[in-house]
Structures are given as structure tokens and as C-alpha cells.
Amino acid sequence: MKHTISVLVENHSGVLSRISGLFSRRGFNIESLAVGPTENPEVSRITIIADGDDHTVEQIEKQLNKLIEVIKVKSFKPSECMARELMLLKVSATADKRQEIMTICEITESKVIDMTVNTMTLEICDKYDHLIKFVALLEPYGIIEMVRTGTIAIQRGSDTIAAGK
Amino acid sequence: MKMSASRAMVECLKAEGINTVYGYPGAAICPFFDALLDEEKTIKNILVRHEANGGHAASGFARISGRPQVCIATSGPGAVNLITAIATAYADSIPIIAITGQVSTEQIGSDAFQEADITGAAEPFVKHSYLVKDAGDIPRIFKEAFYIAGTGRPGPVLIDVPVDVQKAVIDFSYPKSVSIRSYKPTIKGNYMQVKRVAKALKSAKRPLICIGGGVFASHATEEVRKLSEVMDIPVITTMMGISCFNDDDRLFFGMIGTHGVKSANSAANDCDTLLLVGARVGDRAVKTPLALAETTTIIHIDIDPAEIGKNIGTDIPLVGNAKDVLRQLLEVVEPMEHKEWVEHLESYRVKREYSRPKEGTVNPREFIEKLSEAMPAETIVTADVGQNQIWAATSYKLKANGRFLTSGGMGTMGYSLPCAMGAKMACPERTSLQICGDGSFQMQFMEMATCVQYGIKVKIVVMTNNRLGMVRELQDIGFNGRKVSVFLDGSPDFVKLAEAYGIPALRVNDEKSMKKAIKELAGEDKLMLVEVCVDEDAPTL
Structure with a gap:
């Protein structure tokens, strides 16, 4: 089962390597990992999508908490958070296919951000499953290159794990 | 006060009450060693003969003093050599501070001479680590390092200091307190x-x-004894818990595990409620934790929440420092009696019969048991890894205030002599007895020179069978007797070797020489070595 884990860490060099090292040496599987600054410049936020049973996720949380530079760890059920991922996609698109692809973009609320004689570059920001559907729709045209940021997530409602200043 | 960063590092150690460090110099750590010379009356550096042994010595010192202790190495190979000691301390939750030199800041990442990414390499085995980039951070980093190493679940902390950082001039004042929000x-x-x-x-x-x-780690021996006594509850230990109870204690039933004793393992099988205190249920202690948890109510007290539920399912978890938690518990429990249960466990106690040894050898267990009867009560016994460890763990009968030290989690060969050195220096009035095999001795005998140089009085016992005995046994039982790479041919005459260092030495190979050696070992506190010839086929259990 997939779990979304949000980790607030001190914005120090080497923190990311401590976290990724922990996952590999304890045999935890990471599906995606995204890291970036927060409203507090001293704190970074890492969002990890991990695969495993409840016992594994409990261990992941506890082991993460043992790292000195980890300030807070929280895992979310899908219903508790909103998750988004950004993807850029370059597809083959000769003149006769452009209109079809643009229709797909319109329906999926994605954007065309670049175009050449025989390619189109698309941008989509959405939930994980929607990205999968989007990719499936474009596969018949020939996907040349794909790049994704990894999922970031935030709690629904007014609850927060923010560390404050 | 303005001073060099290297001098500030020394001041930090002084502020932490450090009087002994175990270091091996090199170019990248020279400024720090130079600053240490200015304070040699306050902080003595013991020049060990291998960096890992410096780490093990600091570990032995820390275990007896109950305070984090310091080992030092230079950059590159020196630092990398320390890793075994760091990993050993990590596995057994021992607080040590490893200080390493690093190539100068502008050279980092260029594969400079003697450059190694030690903070990266040691990451899996440290509680925390620092690569110092700004000399002004040194006071804070040292304060934090000692705090982190010595509190919570203790463990090693590494401080890597580039050589140019050591030479910088800073405004020094040692922080009075430490606060780490996470x-x-x-x-x-x-x-x-x-x-x-x-x-x-x-x-x-x-x-x-x-x-x-x-x-x-939490200095809770008194509290455990009291709880056991008040509630009349029998006690067993893991290897790391040995010497909390005297072997002749009415309620003590010995060491659990693959290499444990029958009374302890049977007690674990028969109990209905098991209270684990500061024990992580490692695979050597409990082979089938799932089966145990099914039939038993498991109560787990540990300061590390991650240990609870990691290896064994827990019915009642209790996170906290063992000493504090047990005191809280003592306030609410009432005296009880479990006469029948204790009597039942009594039936599992077996008096070991010693088989007659082969000509020219002695029974290792008989030797150790007789030795333990003669040694002063408060002796610190340090056992290595292999058959000697199990023989010592289960046949050395500890008395009140005795202490048993070994590399329990990592099982690091070559730990016992440097650990015994550190233990001796932490408490010079106690006898330090080291027990190892001829395999492990050859991973550490260079430290005899250190003992001679600094007058460190360790009673060294080397059990020789010209084999890596435990692996030999594993090959006999598990690999149809196909013995490979377990023969230690080419070993020196250990008595002569000790004598070459100027260390008095004896050989035990019969009843008479055994008596004489035990008398010597139990007698005057001095540096000496005893070689004990044991049967190459002697079993571990």
C-alpha cells in the first residue's frame, strides 16, 4: 500500500543524503521523493511516497524521527491530504496530429508549452492517477521524453504540520 | 576570548571533563594535536597502534565512566580505519565522539591526498555527524555532539574538521546549554x-x-534489582545485560539466546509475561520473536521508540529512560511472591560437568570458572568474539560490582584488549581482565605496545586452539565438516611474543599450570599475559 509521508527537516547540506541513505539501508521502498523550501527559510519539506504495510510505515516514521535534523514526520492517508505532481512531456506531433493532442490537453487541463515541426512539449500538474491516464492517452503518439517532479502533498482543511518561524 | 580553532577544540574537551583521548595523528589533524600538547597535563593522548583500537578504547572508557569519550584520527585512511569502532559503538549504543581531520576546505571533493568523505562513509553507523565548515561553529558543535552522544539512546557522534578550519582564529566561549529543536x-x-x-x-x-x-546506559541496575526483589520476579539478560545481576543471585537465571544457558531460555519459553528493559530483542537473543509474542504478554521499556515493535510485537510499550521509568514503576507496584514459578525455574539450573581435557590442554570453561572464583569481585571482564566470548559470558561467575564488557551487537573481533585498556584507564583501581582467542588476539596484539608505553595494567588471557573456533564449529555442523580457512598456522608463540614486549607471560596446559596462572592473574595488579591451550574440538556450548 502506498503512503504519503511529509518530513520537515533542517535546511542543512547533507540532510537529503541522510534520508535517502536511511531508506536504502533499512530496505524501505521509495516511489517518489520531492524536496523544497517552506515558508520558513531554515526548514525544508520532503514528501515521500513509500510502499509498504503499516508496520513498515511505522518503522519508517520512527527511524526518520531518530535523525537529529528531522523536525517532524507525518504520514497521511489519501483522504487526509491533497497531492499534486508536475510532469513535462515531449511527444511526437506532426501537423496532422496537433489538433488531436490539443484536444487531449484541453480535456485534461494541461498546457502546450513548446512546439516544433514534429514535436509538442506538454505540461500537466495533477494527481498521480491523472498523470498515469494522461500518459496513457499520449502513448499512441509516441512519447519521446518524460520528466516528473515527484508528488508533494498538503493536509486538507485548516490542519497543518508547519514548523513556524 | 580569541584563540585558534584547534585550541578551542581542546578547550571544548576540557569543558566536557575529558582527561584522556585515544588518537593517531596525521597531516590533516596536526593543528589539533599541536594544541593538545599545550594541555598535556590536563588531557593525555594515548597513541594507540591502530585507529580502530582508539575507538574501542574510548568505548571501554565510556562504558565504565558513563560519559562520552573521545577518539581522534587523521583524514582519509585514518578516518576510514575508525569506521569499525564507530559501527561497533553504534551497534551497542556506546557514546563516543570521533574527531577526524579533513583536507582543507577548498580541496574537498577534489580527491586530494588522504581525502575521504568520512561523514558520508560513516553515516549508517553514527547517531549524528558534523562536517565543520565555519570555525566559529566549533563550540556549538562540540557542545551538541557530547549532548547527542550521551543522552537519549547513546551512540557515536563524528566531527570532521578540515585542516584550514583548525587553523582559523575564533572568538571562543563554550555554550552553557544546548537546545536542538528536533x-x-x-x-x-x-x-x-x-x-x-x-x-x-x-x-x-x-x-x-x-x-x-x-x-x-541509563545507570538503572539498582532499580532493576529492586523491582525484581519487590515483586519476586526472575531475571534473565541478553549478552549486553550481563553483570547487572550477580551469578549467585536467587532470582537470576542467566543469559538468553542462541548461545545462552538453558535456565534463561526455558524461563523465556515458560513465562506468561515478559518485561523487556533496554533490550532490543536482537536475533541472537531471541531467534523466534513471533512465536514468543504469540504466547506471552510482552511489555517493552526502551528509550528509543523505534526499538519498540521493531523485532517483537509489543502488548504494552513504554518509552522512556529505564532508570526513570523503573522508578515510576516502583512507586506503584506492590510486593508479590512467585514461589512456585521461581521453584519451577530452579529445576532448569544445571551444574555444568567438565569433560576431561585432551593431553596438553585445559577445559576452557573450567579455567574461566575457576578464574572467576579467584578474581577480585569488582573486576572488569572484557571478552572478545567467538568461542571465547560465549565461554566467558556463561562460565565467568560475576560477583557484586563486577562488570562484563563485549561487542554484543556488531561482534567485532579485536575489541577486547583496547576496550580493556579504556576500562582500566576509566577506573584504575579495578582489575581489568581481557579474554580473547588466538584469532582475535592477532587483530589487536599491537596494543600490547600501548599498554607497555603508558603503563596500562591489563590481565590478558589468550585462549589458543590454533583455530577460528566458532567458524570451525559452524563448518563441522553446517557444512559437513568441510573446514576451510579456519587454521591459524603460522601464529607466533604468544608467551615469547609477550616477552618480546617485556610483558611477563605464562602458558597453561595442565592442572598445575592452571593453578599457578589463576593465582598470578588474581594477584598483583600488573600487565601480564596468560596463554591457555584449549582443545581444538572444544564445543562452544
């Missing part, structure tokens, strides 16, 4: 959980306490 160990136990534990213990018919190294 590091706040739980000390007191949750009151509701304490009540639940008390209730479970009260309703138990066959309760049992299993203690691990955490009892020593």
Missing part, C-alpha cells in the same frame, strides 16, 4: 502506560524480566 528524548514514562505495566505485572502468574545494555 532532538528531545523522552525520559519519563507516560503515567497511564506505567499503570498498565504495573497491572500486567500484578496479574502475571509467571512474570520474567529480560534486561539488556540499556540498563547500563
Whole structure:
């Protein structure tokens, strides 16, 4: 089962390597990992999508908490958070296919951000499953290159794990 | 006050009450060693003969003094050599501070001479590590390092200091306090959980306490003894918990595990409630934790929440410092009696019969047991890894205030002599007895020179069978007797070797020489070596 884990860490060099090292040496599987600054410049936020049973996720949380530079760890059920991922996609698109692809973009609320004689570059920001559907729709045209940021997530409602200043 | 950063590092150690460090110099750590010379009356550096042994010596010192201790190495190979000691300390939760030199800041990442990414390489084995980039951070980093190493679940902390950083001039003042927002160990136990534990213990018919190294880390030996006595609960230990109870204690039933004793393992099988205190239920201690948890109510006290539920399912978890939690528990429990249960366990105690040894050898267990009867009560016994470890762990009968040290988690060969050196220096009035095999001795005998140089009085016992005995046994049992790479041919005459260092030495190969050697070992406190010839086929158990 997939779990979304949000980790607030001190914005120090080497923190990311401590976290990724922990996952590999304890045999935890990471599906995606995204890291970036927060409203507090001293704190970074890492969002990890991990695969495993409840016992594994409990261990992941506890082991993460043992790292000195980890300030807070929280895992979310899908219903508790909103998750988004950004993807850029370059597809083959000769003149006769452009209109079809643009229709797909319109329906999926994605954007065309670049175009050449025989390619189109698309941008989509959405939930994980929607990205999968989007990719499936474009596969018949020939996907040349794909790049994704990894999922970031935030709690629904007014609850927060923010560390404050 | 303005001073060089290297001098500030020395001041930090002084402020932490460090009087001995175990270091091996090199170019990248020279400024620090130079600053140490200015304070040699306050802080003595022991020049060990290999960096890992410096780490093990600091570990032995830390285990006896109960305070984090320091080892030092230079950059590159020096630092990398330390890793075994760091990993050994990590596995047994021993607080050591490893200070390493690093190539100068502008050279980092260029594969400079003697450059190694030691913070990266040691990451899996440290509680925390620092690469110092700004010399001004040194006072804070040292304060934090000692705090992190010595509090919560103790462990090694590494401080890597580039050589140019050591030479910088800083304005020094040592912080009085430390505050790390993301590091706040739980000390007191949750009151509701304490009540639940008390209730479970009260309703138990066959309760049992299993203690691990955490009892020593939190200085909770008195509290455990008291709980056991008040509630009349039998006690067993993991290897790391040995010497919390005297071997002749009415309620003590020995070491659990693959290499443990029958009374302890049977007690674990028969109990209905098991109270684990500072024990992580490692695979050597409990082979089938799932089966145990199915039939037994498991209560787990540990300061590290990650240990609870990691190896064994827990019915009542209780996070906190063993000493504090046990004190809380003692306030709410009532005296009890478990006469029938204790009597039942009595039936599992077996008096070991010693087989007659082969000509020219002695029975290793008989030697160790007789030695333990003669040694002063408060002797610190340090065992290495292999058959010698199990023989020592189960045949050395500890008396009041005795202490047993070994590399329990990592099982590091070559740990015992440097650990015994550190232990001796932490408490010079106690006898330091080291027991190892001829395999492990050859991973550490260079430290005899250190003992001679600094007058460190260790009683060295080398059990020789010209084999890596435990692997030999494994090959005999598990690989149809196909013995490979377990023969130690080419070993020196250990008595002559000791004498070459100027260390008096004896050989034990019969009843008479055994008596004489035991008398010597138990007698005057001095540096000496005894070689004990044992049968190459002697079993571990």
C-alpha cells in the first residue's frame, strides 16, 4: 500500500543524503521523493511516497524521527491530504496530429508549452492517477521524453504540520 | 576570548571533563594535536597502534565512566580505519565522539591526498555527524555532539574538521546549554502506560524480566534489582545485560539466546509475561520473536521508540529512560511472591560437568570458572568474539560490582584488549581482565605496545586452539565438516611474543599450570599475559 509521508527537516547540506541513505539501508521502498523550501527559510519539506504495510510505515516514521535534523514526520492517508505532481512531456506531433493532442490537453487541463515541426512539449500538474491516464492517452503518439517532479502533498482543511518561524 | 580553532577544540574537551583521548595523528589533524600538547597535563593522548583500537578504547572508557569519550584520527585512511569502532559503538549504543581531520576546505571533493568523505562513509553507523565548515561553529558543535552522544539512546557522534578550519582564529566561549529543536528524548514514562505495566505485572502468574545494555546506559541496575526483589520476579539478560545481576543471585537465571544457558531460555519459553528493559530483542537473543509474542504478554521499556515493535510485537510499550521509568514503576507496584514459578525455574539450573581435557590442554570453561572464583569481585571482564566470548559470558561467575564488557551487537573481533585498556584507564583501581582467542588476539596484539608505553595494567588471557573456533564449529555442523580457512598456522608463540614486549607471560596446559596462572592473574595488579591451550574440538556450548 502506498503512503504519503511529509518530513520537515533542517535546511542543512547533507540532510537529503541522510534520508535517502536511511531508506536504502533499512530496505524501505521509495516511489517518489520531492524536496523544497517552506515558508520558513531554515526548514525544508520532503514528501515521500513509500510502499509498504503499516508496520513498515511505522518503522519508517520512527527511524526518520531518530535523525537529529528531522523536525517532524507525518504520514497521511489519501483522504487526509491533497497531492499534486508536475510532469513535462515531449511527444511526437506532426501537423496532422496537433489538433488531436490539443484536444487531449484541453480535456485534461494541461498546457502546450513548446512546439516544433514534429514535436509538442506538454505540461500537466495533477494527481498521480491523472498523470498515469494522461500518459496513457499520449502513448499512441509516441512519447519521446518524460520528466516528473515527484508528488508533494498538503493536509486538507485548516490542519497543518508547519514548523513556524 | 580569541584563540585558534584547534585550541578551542581542546578547550571544548576540557569543558566536557575529558582527561584522556585515544588518537593517531596525521597531516590533516596536526593543528589539533599541536594544541593538545599545550594541555598535556590536563588531557593525555594515548597513541594507540591502530585507529580502530582508539575507538574501542574510548568505548571501554565510556562504558565504565558513563560519559562520552573521545577518539581522534587523521583524514582519509585514518578516518576510514575508525569506521569499525564507530559501527561497533553504534551497534551497542556506546557514546563516543570521533574527531577526524579533513583536507582543507577548498580541496574537498577534489580527491586530494588522504581525502575521504568520512561523514558520508560513516553515516549508517553514527547517531549524528558534523562536517565543520565555519570555525566559529566549533563550540556549538562540540557542545551538541557530547549532548547527542550521551543522552537519549547513546551512540557515536563524528566531527570532521578540515585542516584550514583548525587553523582559523575564533572568538571562543563554550555554550552553557544546548537546545536542538528536533532532538528531545523522552525520559519519563507516560503515567497511564506505567499503570498498565504495573497491572500486567500484578496479574502475571509467571512474570520474567529480560534486561539488556540499556540498563547500563541509563545507570538503572539498582532499580532493576529492586523491582525484581519487590515483586519476586526472575531475571534473565541478553549478552549486553550481563553483570547487572550477580551469578549467585536467587532470582537470576542467566543469559538468553542462541548461545545462552538453558535456565534463561526455558524461563523465556515458560513465562506468561515478559518485561523487556533496554533490550532490543536482537536475533541472537531471541531467534523466534513471533512465536514468543504469540504466547506471552510482552511489555517493552526502551528509550528509543523505534526499538519498540521493531523485532517483537509489543502488548504494552513504554518509552522512556529505564532508570526513570523503573522508578515510576516502583512507586506503584506492590510486593508479590512467585514461589512456585521461581521453584519451577530452579529445576532448569544445571551444574555444568567438565569433560576431561585432551593431553596438553585445559577445559576452557573450567579455567574461566575457576578464574572467576579467584578474581577480585569488582573486576572488569572484557571478552572478545567467538568461542571465547560465549565461554566467558556463561562460565565467568560475576560477583557484586563486577562488570562484563563485549561487542554484543556488531561482534567485532579485536575489541577486547583496547576496550580493556579504556576500562582500566576509566577506573584504575579495578582489575581489568581481557579474554580473547588466538584469532582475535592477532587483530589487536599491537596494543600490547600501548599498554607497555603508558603503563596500562591489563590481565590478558589468550585462549589458543590454533583455530577460528566458532567458524570451525559452524563448518563441522553446517557444512559437513568441510573446514576451510579456519587454521591459524603460522601464529607466533604468544608467551615469547609477550616477552618480546617485556610483558611477563605464562602458558597453561595442565592442572598445575592452571593453578599457578589463576593465582598470578588474581594477584598483583600488573600487565601480564596468560596463554591457555584449549582443545581444538572444544564445543562452544
